[in-house]
Amino acid sequence: MQLNNIIFVYQGEVTADLVSSILQMVENKLEGEGEDRKVKKRVFNVMVECLQNVYHHLDALPPTDPSNPVRDKTALLMIGREEKDYFIITGNHVLNDRIPDLKARLDRINRASKEELKQLYQEVLTGTGFSEKGTAGLGMIDIARKSGQRLGYDFHPVNEKYSFFSLEARVSRIPEK
Template sequence: MKYIYDLHKVMLKQSLLLVYEGEFNQEITKSVLAMAERNMDSFGEQRKVKTKVFNVMVESLQNIVKHSESYQEEIYGKNNAIFSLAKTDDHYFVLSGNPLYTGEVEKLKTRLEEINLMDTNQLKEEYKRIIKSKPRGELSPKGGAGLGFIDMSRKSGNKIHFDFEKINDELSFFSLRMTISRNL
């Protein structure tokens, strides 16, 4: 029972408003978004800030749903991922993590580093370039057009913080943190 109290203290210390760990699907995503919205409403958060946080959350959650593989349970469990929302006096933090195949790490790392090197105008141009280069309705094999990380960077106004931890020979754990200022 002490574990629950210890967990509560950690959440308070880390300013965690919401944490969900487990299988992600569209219904769970809707519930997580609704809880986060109620939390921000209870703080009387500015509409503009709420919109930015909500947009980043949607992209992050869609990334988990679209890109988390349904791994065999003996490898890592079924579609296990984590999502959390934290708040300080000055910022919100959208944090997520999910397994991915180790073979995908270098490509994703390179793309995230490219995005982090772009300024606001370059992000806008890259967004337009991708939109124009995709025939109408064409999606990647995983269901996206490749815009999610660009959109998160644009909407948050900040760089993407990320890391990869090797789980085993087949899988790595992708961690993502996006920061959104409360002072707009």
């Protein structure tokens, strides 16, 4: 990954206003560079879900304990472009005991075919599917549908309580026919 491929990178606290500003900025940038309309919309859609996922996750956390060495309300957001793909990467701390559930969900999404993802989306949307809390589950499925590629992820251990969770979604720059 070369530095000039990066459209935007941010590390810090994530507020609703910040999410709005990033969306606006990246949208203007895509607009200005005359990116294909369909690609632009997909990138924007995936970006909205990725950023809002992180925002909702951090927003739901209790206030940070000052004695906590892990800045659990801090996130990493990065958007960039390579020859074939746009990539959207988010990173945030998660409690280790949440990892099995997250991992199972991501693996299930990554294993699903296009048709299965559609079915999964409808099940979660109508609340008839496997137990999913809120709309966070829907967000991940939507990202996978719009991306059309496997979601990349990693859990990097920080200490006995936390890991750093990173998620990468890619959107092809070549509009499918």
